Amino acid sequence: MLRFILRRLLQMVGVVIVLSMLVFLWLRSLPGGTVSAMLGERATPARRAALEKALGLDQPIYVQYWEFVKRAAQGKFGASTGVQAGTDAFDIFLQRFPATIELALFSIVLAIIVGIPLGYLAARRRASWFDNLSVVGSLIGVAVPVFFLAFLLKYFFAIQLHWLPVSGRQDSGIDATRVTGFFVLDGILTREWDSAWDAIKHLILPGLALATIPFAVIFRITRAAVLDVMDEDYVRTAESKGLTRRVIRGRHVLRNALLPVVTTIGLQTGGLLVGAVLTERVFSWGGLGEATALSFERRDYAVLQVLLLMFAITFVVINLLVDIAYAVIDPRIRTR
Incomplete structure (x- = not known):
């Protein structure tokens, strides 16, 4: 029974990794994106570029994903911009x-x-x-x-x-x-x-x-x-x-x-x-x-x-x- 559970746990880890990739890629394909949501009507090209650099969105996609995984493992997903503005997203969860x-x-x-x-x-x-x-x-x-x-x-x-x-x-x-x-x-x-x-x-x-x-x-x-x-x-x-x-x-x-x-x-x-x-x-x-x-x-x-x-x-x-x-x-x- 223990071997069965361990085998399922290893499979579960692989599934979670694949799902995290899908979530990461899907969110970045949505129109507008994080920068537009955070800046709103104040979104000028200069501000967009500065915020993208601050958030690491100017990095290659694999670097962004690795940073996403590290933050997710620590429960750091950023602050809410709409549900409860200013509140940590993981705290809302x-x-x-x-x-x-x-x-x-x-x-x-x-x-x-x-x-x-x-x-x-x-x-x-x-x-x-x-x-x-x-x-x-x-x-x-x-x-x-x-x-x-x-x-x-x-x-x-x-x-x-x-x-x-x-x-x-x-x-x-x-x-x-x-x-x-x-x-x-x-x-x-x-x-x-x-x-x-x-x-x-x-x-x-x-x-x-x-x-x-x-x-x-x-x-x-x-x-x-x-x-x-x-x-x-x-x-x-x-x-x-x-x-x-x-x-x-x-x-x-x-x-x-x-x-x-x-x-x-x-x-x-x-x-x-x-x-x-x-x-x-x-x-x-x-x-x-x-x-x-x-x-x-x-x-x-x-x-x-x-x-x-x-x-x-x-x-x-x-x-x-x-x-x-x-x-x-x-x-x-x-x-x-």
């Missing part, structure tokens, strides 16, 4: 990272808790009214745009019914103690239960909106995987041996059906972390998604490069965790 992680984890856990059992039950009751209704529900979950669903949830449950908060991560009137930046966890650690409950209430609507697509995908993959496994010879052999349904379902059906589901969960989690732009904007969440949208709008290349690089690393780390989960579920994977 650190400030907003807990908000997106908290929302993404809530959404994916919700999708897993509902999607896997529902997919399993739908497969067990193939072609029944329950199966057909579940499939229709999953199709609706994929088809409805996230931003539209977010507006609907906000309108009905926050504005019309006043059951849940309209936006933000927590009411401004709550004097909460900040420890980790994860508002729910902070409330639990400090035993400020009103703070934790208020943070959970703020999570529900954006979490539901963000969980719809992962739920639909996890449900359909689980259903399809369980149907495939149920038709395997070893399941029929287990039934003929007189094993109990609980043993057959747990040891033979669900365990083997989990392999494609684990991959799906990993990909969906990565997608939630980098794709929560619209949901965060609708609910004014203040996470990385909102920062990404603002950095594009305001041409804040310092923030944009740190966000893109961190998103790429996040995907790679999640894939590593998926590979490890694969190896735990199916030991044969470790030898490949």
Whole structure:
């Protein structure tokens, strides 16, 4: 198992290097560039030349890339010019990272808790009214745009019914103690239960909106995987041996059906972390998604490069965790 993990880690390093090259080259191919974003209307040829020299942009591309790697390793990406002008770009990432992680984890856990059992039950009751209704529900979950669903949830449950908060991560009137930046966890650690409950209430609507697509995908993959496994010879052999349904379902059906589901969960989690732009904007969440949208709008290349690089690393780390989960579920994977 250790050799398997080390092999995956070495592969991960190579992938990160390639991704850093792609991010570096793409950002430098964007119109305007860093110099125009920093100087704005004051951009004269003399000032542009001076700033390019100060930033090292007059050097050969390989020298610029090496300097980029050295600064990135130290967390030095420059100061923000648009999202939070004057603030260090990496500090903006650190400030907003807990908000997106908290929302993404809530959404994916919700999708897993509902999607896997529902997919399993739908497969067990193939072609029944329950199966057909579940499939229709999953199709609706994929088809409805996230931003539209977010507006609907906000309108009905926050504005019309006043059951849940309209936006933000927590009411401004709550004097909460900040420890980790994860508002729910902070409330639990400090035993400020009103703070934790208020943070959970703020999570529900954006979490539901963000969980719809992962739920639909996890449900359909689980259903399809369980149907495939149920038709395997070893399941029929287990039934003929007189094993109990609980043993057959747990040891033979669900365990083997989990392999494609684990991959799906990993990909969906990565997608939630980098794709929560619209949901965060609708609910004014203040996470990385909102920062990404603002950095594009305001041409804040310092923030944009740190966000893109961190998103790429996040995907790679999640894939590593998926590979490890694969190896735990199916030991044969470790030898490949």
